[in-house]
Amino acid sequence: GESVGLHLPTLSVQEGDNSIINCAYSNSASDYFIWYKQESGKGPQFIIDIRSNMDKRQGQRVTVLLNKTVKHLSLQIAATQPGDSAVYFCAENRNAGNMLTFGGGTRLMVKP
């Protein structure tokens, strides 16, 4: 499949280490945030979401942190595995549920 994100910021981590992917958003009125994982040739796959009334939400091996003061979102992946290698996008709901607006993406590379 065709590669996604040839010129994206890249985070390279060792297998087994924790990964932190960061995202800044611009609209203080955004009330819903979501992280997607996109593998080459595939559509974005849902990872985890969070609403603005929360600061932290945990899933299986993933945690999303939301800092509304500085408009910053992060995705933490515990014990990163080779299968986690992909491009990760954050997205925000800016318009009361009508659409998601995506950030530019970060490529995660996991070294075995």
Added chain:
Amino acid sequence: DTGVSQDPRHKITKRGQNVTFRCDPISEHNRLYWYRQTLGQGPEFLTYFQNEAQLEKSRLLSDRFSAERPKGSFSTLEIQRTEQGDSAMYLCASSPDRIVEKLFFGSGTQLSVL
């Protein structure tokens, strides 16, 4: 497979030709979205439907683009008189009424305009 389905996966066409893509959303999802993604970028919103009604269109959706969802189930996206700048991945997504913001994406249609 109960996910969002898109067809075709790949389309190569010559400049000036018309192309049509199809999307079948998750069956119980009333909202259906079209996004476009170019290399190195996140998906960009094009349009969305609530059942059969097209409720919003992006400025990115020029007059050459038209989308339909006639029966509130599958949707088609047509591009007329394609241009090289139309080359991109066209993604379809659907969402449930319960969490309208949570989009589930298909694998996309990769369009190459020669």
